Amino acid sequence: MTKNLAKSSASLIVITDSNDADSYHYNFIFNYLFKKLNDLDFNLKKTFFISYLDQLEIKNYLEKLDENLVLITTSSSTIDPILDQLKQSIDSVCVLKHADFYSHTALLFTRLCKSNPNLNAFINADHLVYNFERTHLLNSDDMALSFLSKKINFTALCAKVKHSISVIEKCIRKKPSNRQSCISFNGGKDCCVVLYLYYACALRLGYEFPLNVLIINIKHSFAEMDHFIDSEIINFFKSSLNFIVFDDTSKSLKECLFELKSSNDDLDTILMGTRRTDSSYFKTMLEFSPTDKDWPEYMRVNPILDWKYSEIWYFIRALGLPYCSLYDHGYTSLDSKMNTVPNKALLKPDGTYLPAYLLENEELERESRTKHAKL
Numbered sequence: 001m002t003k004n005l006a007k008s009s010a011s012l013i014v015i016t017d018s019n020d021a022d023s024y025h026y027n028f029i030f031n032y033l034f035k036k037l038n039d040l041d042f043n044l045k046k047t048f049f050i051s052y053l054d055q056l057e058i059k060n061y062l063e064k065l066d067e068n069l070v071l072i073t074t075s076s077s078t079i080d081p082i083l084d085q086l087k088q089s090i091d092s093v094c095v096l097k098h099a100d101f102y103s104h105t106a107l108l109f110t111r112l113c114k115s116n117p118n119l120n121a122f123i124n125a126d127h128l129v130y131n132f133e134r135t136h137l138l139n140s141d142d143m144a145l146s147f148l149s150k151k152i153n154f155t156a157l158c159a160k161v162k163h164s165i166s167v168i169e170k171c172i173r174k175k176p177s178n179r180q181s182c183i184s185f186n187g188g189k190d191c192c193v194v195l196y197l198y199y200a201c202a203l204r205l206g207y208e209f210p211l212n213v214l215i216i217n218i219k220h221s222f223a224e225m226d227h228f229i230d231s232e233i234i235n236f237f238k239s240s241l242n243f244i245v246f247d248d249t250s251k252s253l254k255e256c257l258f259e260l261k262s263s264n265d266d267l268d269t270i271l272m273g274t275r276r277t278d279s280s281y282f283k284t285m286l287e288f289s290p291t292d293k294d295w296p297e298y299m300r301v302n303p304i305l306d307w308k309y310s311e312i313w314y315f316i317r318a319l320g321l322p323y324c325s326l327y328d329h330g331y332t333s334l335d336s337k338m339n340t341v342p343n344k345a346l347l348k349p350d351g352t353y354l355p356a357y358l359l360e361n362e363e364l365e366r367e368s369r370t371k372h373a374k375l
Helices: 002-007 024-039 055-064 077-089 098-112 117-123 125-130 143-149 154-174 189-205 223-240 253-263 309-319 325-329 362-368
Strands: 009-016 043-046 069-074 093-096 181-184 211-216 241-246 269-271 288-290 299-301
Touching: 009 024, 009 077, 024 043, 024 069, 024 098, 024 117, 024 223, 055 077, 069 077, 069 098, 077 093, 077 098, 093 098, 098 117, 098 125, 117 125, 117 223, 125 154, 125 189, 143 309, 154 189, 154 269, 154 288, 154 299, 154 309, 181 189, 189 211, 189 223, 189 309, 211 253, 223 241, 223 325, 241 253, 309 362
Parallel strands: 009 043, 009 069, 069 093, 181 211, 181 269, 211 241, 269 299
Antiparallel strands: 288 299
16 A cells, blocks of 8 residues: 555544644644654645534535545544544544544554555554554564563563653653754664654654754764665655764764754754663763763763663564664674674674674673774
8 A cells, every 4th residue: 555655645634622723732633643644655635624613514525525545533532522423424534533542543554554564663653662562563473583582571671661761751841842952873773772762752742853863974984884874764764854964084073062062052962872781981871961071061861771782672673673784794783894893602603693683692792892992
């Protein structure tokens, strides 16, 4: 079905109370569904009714629509009965009752994306993350999950996902404008998890898009990593991201952040993919941690500080998220070509390497680095 979505047309209708047309609930529902339909390339016709209109008048209007998809919902469960009556007389209308809004919406968009798992992971990101304990087996036939499930405590991982959500939600509520925050992204597995969590939370909370993504390029970067960021990440997240890129590899991280501060006055918060096992520097790091005194002033937000290596990979594989192809060739921790090699713990007798997510001993994760530097 997704192959022809670009040629499809849709009407999006929200029935709302007469005094509710400018309310948060109305605008949130409309923008939430509008973004999902727009990301599926539907040709949208913005339409809405308010509840004091005669139901027969609404019914007559709906019957005249010839769109491929007519989506109708309410801004409050108190007016859900209107949908019950309309649904009895018009089978072609797709009804999303407010009382079960998120679950019904997820079912609808899962159906629309059924031939494209990657697209479903993007469109339904908020549903998959906020219901991870029930949706984690989308790729249940993945042999990697069988291996990883023996290395994690699933209940503990679900608790960590919920906690990460709470950290990101707190960040978003403190920074109501998308101009105020960004995510630092280097293409690594940890950053991929945080980016997806950030996107899912932003979608669920009605945050403004696009999300800012900070990329500070490094010397001697892997071509595979460059391709992953420039192609796969952009293709996956479509127009939901705004990239702030520093290409001058002669400049240090600190210099780039000073430039960022001078060119983006509003931006004062950076989400990071830091975990405590990254280095001793992060052992006592807080989830909300200001930069050191000799650095430009930013609030660092660390949503996955206590996630373990296997939990990162379980999350990625379970939801079918994109990741750099180098991980499939024995690299367990990525930086530049000058200090990153395949992990010897994954070396096979034939000279090739097992993928990163099959690492038995998590304490060997950093063995892919030929040297360890404080970042």
